[in-house]
Each structure stands twice: as structure tokens, then as C-alpha cells.
Amino acid sequence: MKSAHLLAVALVAPLSAQDFSKMKTDQVFQQLCSGCHGQDLSGGQGGSLIDGEWKHGSSDEELMKSIKEGNEQLGMTPFKTVLDDRQIRSLVIFIREKEKQAKERGIEFPKPELGKVTKTQHEDYKIEMVVEKGLRTPWAIAFLPDGRKLVTEKQGRLRIIGADGKLVEEPVKGIPTIIDHGQGGLMEVAVHPDYEKNGWIYLGFADGTRDGGVKTITAYVRGRIKDGQWTDQEWIWKADQKFYSGVGVHFGTRLIFDKGYIYFPVGERGGWHEAQDVENAKGKIYRLHDDGRVPEDNPKFEGKTPVPGLWSYGHRNPQGLDIDPRDGSIYSTEHGPRGGDELNLIQPGHNYGWPVITYGMNYDGTPISGKTHEEGMDQPVIYWQPSIAACGLSFYRGDKFPKWKNDLFAGALAQQEIRRLRIVDKKVTEQEVILKNIGRVRDVTEAPDGYIYVLLNDPDRVIRLIPAE
Template identity: 85%
Template sequence: MKTDQVFEQLCSGCHGKDLSGGQGGSLIDGEWKHGSSDDELLKSIKEGNAQLGMTPFKTILDDRQIRSLVIFIREKEKQAKEKGMTFPKPEPGKVTKTEHESYKIEMVVEEGLKNPWAIAFLPDGRKLVTEKAGRLRIIEADGKLNPEPVKGTPQIIDHGQGGLMEVAVHPDYEKNGWIYLGFADGTREGRDVKTITAYVRGKLKDGEWVEQQQIWKADSKFYTGAGVHFGTRIVFDKGYIYFPVGERGGNMEAQDVENAKGKIYRLFEDGRVPEDNPKFEGKTPVPGLWTYGHRNPQGLDIDPRDGSIYDTEHGPRGGDELNWIQPGHNYGWPVITYGMNYDGTPITGKTAEEGMDQPLTYWQPSIATCGLSFYRGDKFPKWKNDLFAGALAQQEIRRLRIVDHKVTEQEIVLKNIGRVRDVTDAPDGFIYVILNGPDRIVRLVPAE
């Protein structure tokens, strides 16, 4: 049974169909008599309260159903809270004020792109943009979008959520010229599609993609017809590259270190596997495996202060996560999660398990995380080293301050100008944002 139906049958008589209260108190006004944490709310549902006449539901509902009720209540609580709130919705030319900085929004590319996904910056002032259908585009140094896509890029499969996704420029590009791509690789024969995320590198020469080298490609047995959870981003660090591969809807396959899906990888920049990658007793991990138990990571970046790596990943409904990525660690999907299925049915009653890492923060309701970047520039000094996370469904950018691997601040700095596909700091010190619906690129510049 779906969670909204469970609530209707068991809870709405006391708390109202809209959760605003009745014989029992409101569940959406932010006031809780017996504790406001998820665990305390779960305990109240499970154990009830004889003095207040609240029924204990532990004999009627299992842990999975109770956990899903908590998620459902949190969703409704947030929706009610946001009804009277205003968020920074920037408009070109106008100043938008946030907690620490004020900015203006400038248009970079207003038209000519279709489903742009990621942006990267070349030292000569040009910018590279991927389009989901398979095109790699160039924004020239004068700011104009070249109407011709780069020729000769790898064959990709535009399928479901996957296509040409990531583009990343090597830190020593001026010396070696390497550009990296992450995309849905596979085959299509009529309606029969088999794909998984793959990574290559190549060079640009006179508008053509040349000298391509394979960086990572899964064994053919891991290719699947599923259209979801490709996962992609690339970060560089001291001769290594890190990148995710989503679990492709495979759920428990994310827990199998011998399965390619639901993992983050570390390789040398040329695709070789480092000897000191994590070992797993009695197992032969997929070459390059760094961490496992991931669902659909679409944000990845490295803290410029200490080299720590963080990811954001799409959870199910109510379970998007920010994680600190550490070698050999298990991030729990789908054994533990703070979410439920999109249709409102439960996944698990567990949010914690020994040997599985907790997220630094999670989002209920889901924000549909996408794009992640630490701010390294000097144009916004009060944002220095803050982490910026994009969101598709909620159409927003979150600023997070990380201190000792803990989130100490979280603020919405932009909202409701489009689905945020990518957000990244740039060499010019500004923050660039790729938007879908409408498809365009903007940047945040200081108000002064």
C-alpha cells in the first residue's frame, strides 16, 4: 500500500487529511510535543501515547511502512513551511542578496543549446559544453556559441537519463591537451538497448575530436537496458581521476564489489589501476573501485583545503545525499536510505547499519541533486571554500559550509529560474550555471 493511503486510513482521522490537525495536533506547523527528530517521530508512530489516546502502530505497520510515513510527513511539513517563504529568484541586471554575498546574474548563452549537461573551461577563454544527445559544443573566447558541434566525438547512446554527460579539462591542459568525457556507452538494435557509463579522453584539433583513448569501460555483462541512474562527474587530484558509475536501477548490485554498478572509481589519469586501491578479502573488486553502495551520483568535487572528496547523489523520494567519499567505504544503498520509492511504497526501515557510512546531510523532500562545486575564486571572498550544490526538481542552488566534515550552514542562494543541471566555479572567479527548461547558461557575478 502507498504511504499516502496508509496515512489516509490510519492517521487522517486525528490529524486531518491535509495534516493540519483535528482531534490530534498538526503535523505541519513545526511544533512537536515529543521530539522533532526523525527518530523521535518514528518512535511516536511506533509506540503511540496512551495518555493522549494515540494508537501504537507497531503491530499494524512494519518498520518500512513507519519509515515511509516519516518521509511523507516531512514532505508535507516542508511544503507547508515554504508556502509563506520567499527565495532568491535572480533577474538579469538586478541585485540578489544572500546571507554572505550579493550577486547579479549575467546571461552567457541564451539560445542554441539543447539539453546542455556540463561545462568546462579552456585556458584560452573558450568553454566546452556537452549536450545530452551527443554533441560537444564550443563557446568561443568572445562568448559566442559556435553553431557547429565538435566533429568525431565518441558514439554515445541517448537513452533515458543517459547520453553525453560530463566534460572535464585536465589541470595541465596547456601541456598535454587532454579533455575527458563521461557518457552512456553501448549498443542499440531496434528497441534493444544496452548501456552503462564509460569514460574516454581525447584532444581538440581544428574543431575535431582526435587521439581518443579509453579510460574506463565496464565488462559487457554489466550493460543493461535500464534507462536510469547513469551517474557521472570527473575530478582530478595529484595524478589520479575519480568518477562515479550509477547503479542503473540494479539496487543490490551496488553492494557487490565485483559488480561495476553503483561505485566510485579511482584510476591514474591514463586509465591504469593504482596498486593501492582498496582490497576486499575474498573478493576480486571491479578494477579501479574506490567506494561502493552508491545509487546515482551526479555531483563530485574535491575540497581545495584538504583534498577530501564529496559527492551528491540522487536518492529515491526523500533520500538525496551529500557524502564524504573515503576509500573502501560502503555508502549503504539500498540497504539503508532516508527515502522511499517514488510511488510512495517503502524501500527499507533502516537508515543506519554497521559498516555503512551516514550522509553528511540528506534532503527530505528530495531536491534532485545535480552538479557540485567548491568555490575556489576570489570574486566572492565570503563564499571562499563553500560548496555549491545544484538541484533539478527544486530548481535551486544550495550553498553549504563544510567544517571538519560537517555541514555547518546551508542556504538557498538561487531558485526558480530553471532546472539546475550543473554549477561550477570558473577560472574567472565567477560561478557558472547550466539550466534546463529553458536551456541556457548563466553566471553569478559580484553585485559591486
């Protein structure tokens, strides 16, 4: 017993002399934990942290407690005097990532091939190539009633796929100036539900200038296309100049229509706490009339003048947005920090917490916040740990896949997958990976023809899912 005590003292002294707050989580793990739990977390003197078995409870809170309080009798060091809550939280995310990777090594995900039937829980499908060559970084797709399709390319071109299925060589001429910078460029295209009467097409893109250094932020316009030319342009939403910035991240772009209104996000542009300020344009979801007017019954904030159109705030980088056709609820997927991608139910005036609360840590492995809950801030419906890099979100309203009716499809860039979520009473009751590893999924959306269209990057392609029968 005496020697064990001596060992503990010897261990603690050098620990407290080191500054772990400047260290990335994988380094912290290597320094403090790998000696007992193994470099690959598969166990040693301490048990495996990736076999899915937890002696002291499997929830995030219980893991945090194990790390904080330790168990000196059984040889697990308590770390509460060495690491703060944020660092311990980050270790939990790190362990979760490794746990999931280990689990997936044994699982086969549906990796579809052209012409081959892919079986899933409720529906079997085949994939069909829509555009194999000629597109560069396709970002979003929208459908015209005459069978043509519009596709944005990030670099700043709006392309048309003809009703005959052929990609038109010439991009649409005369669209607004796009700043292709970092994660921003030409992002969203959306067709007004009354297009046949009014011809309106909406674009979401990085607006700004390059003179004297890049200054840019997400903006939205609408216009019409006549003979391959963009015309009749009107500005729908544009931030005050003071919110334009040279940062290359988190543009957060989508646009949806509902009962004469439009909803769309503007990402926080790396501005973190700016998302919490209702007078700041960044990190918000907006609601406007479809012509850009601000509705009178948008949320009010006492003593504050919210940015025009503000509907909800505390967002990081929302890249998926859609409306549940059954009850009109609005859902958004938010590309979060590492381990903190979220599905949110968007409600007027609500605060979604970024960056005060989050389930994630920085991508380089440094911690963000030890806090996941806070009074007055909404919890996500679900969060993804490890991150999937959520992108593109669409309810299925069609009838080609009857057993998927009203399910929600979420694309994932980094994990290269499409997830099907079943939502019952605003809760996720099923989650299934229906497609994996055929490219980064930039957008997934149902189309008027009842098929599900998928935009892939690397390789840059448009495919669609059709029933196996």
C-alpha cells in the same frame, strides 16, 4: 471509557484485514491518519503535523516512536501491529515533505532576475546570461584556458562556446557513439589541469548499443579537439559487457582530477543490490591514474576481485563530485530515493550503504528500508528530506566572492535551487538557498574567471553569478 474501548476494537479489526504493504505512503496516510490529522496534515482531532511543533520530540526517531507506540490515552492509535518499520519510516518522510512545503509557503527565496541584485547571507550577486538560446538539455560545462567553454548536450552533442561568448553552431565532430536513453546520454566533460601541455579532454557518457534492444552503461574516454574534430581518443574506463543493461536510470556521471589521479562514479543503473557487490561495476566511485591505469594502492577486499579502479561502493546515483581545496577531502552528492539525497565524504574502500540503509523511500511512495544505520556502512554528512534532486557540486576556489571562499555549492534539479554549504572540520555548519526557481539546475561550477557558472534545463541556458558591485 467503555465506548472508547469499543471504538478502538472496531478500528483495529478492519485495519489488520488490509494489506498496507502494497500501498503507497500518501494512500496509507489518507486511509489511516487523515481522519484525525486532516487530509492536508494541518490537524483535526489529532494535532497538526506540519506546523513544526512536536510534543513528543522532533527527530525522525521520535516521530517513528509516536507512530509506532501511539498514545492511547490521548487518542493516538499505536500502529506497530499494522505497519512495519519501513512503512512507518516512509510516513515520516511523507510528513517531512509536507512540513517543509508548509514552511516554504511563508518564505521568500532569492529568485534572481537579470540585472537585479540578489542579496544572500554573505555575498550579493547579479546574474548574467552566457547562452540564452541554441542549447538543448545542457548537462555539464568545462573551461579551456583560452576562454572557450565546452558544453555537453544530453542528446549526444559536444558544443563549444567561443572565447567571444558566442555559441559555435557546429557541434564537435567525431565524438564516440552516445546512447541517449532514459536518464543517460552525453553527460560529463572535463578538461585536464595540464591541458595547455597535453590537450586532454575527458568525456563521460552512456556507452553501448541499440542493436537487439538498448544495452548501456556509463563509460569514460579522453581525446583532443583539433579544428572542431574529436581526435586521439583513448578509452579511460569501460565496464565488462555483462554489466550493460537496458534500464534507463542512474548513470551517475562526473569526473575530477587530483594529483595525477581521476575520480568518477558509475551509477547503479537501477541494479539496487549490485551496488553492494565489489565485483560488480555498478554503484561505485572509481580512482584511476589520469591515463586510465589502475593504481596499485587502490582498496583491496579479501577473497574478492574488485572491479578495476574501485575506490568506494554502495552508491546509488552520484551526480556531484569535488575536492575540498583545503584538505583534499572528496565529497559527492548522491541523487537518492525520495527523501534520501545525500552528501557523502568519500573514503577508500568504504561502503555508503545503498540500498541496505537509506533515509528515503521510492518515488511512488512505497517503502524501501526501515534501516538508516548499519555497522560497516558510512553515514552521509547530511541528507536532504524532502529530496532536492542533487546535481552538480563545486567548491568555490575563486576570489570574486571572497566571503564564499571554500564554500561548497550544490545544484538541485527538482527544487530548482543552488545551495551553499559551509564545511568546517568535515561538517556542514551553514546551509543556504542562494538561488531558486529559475530552472532545473543541472550543473553548478566555479570557473577560472572566478564567477560561478550554472547550467539550467527548462529553459536550457547557461548563466553566471557575478558580484553585485
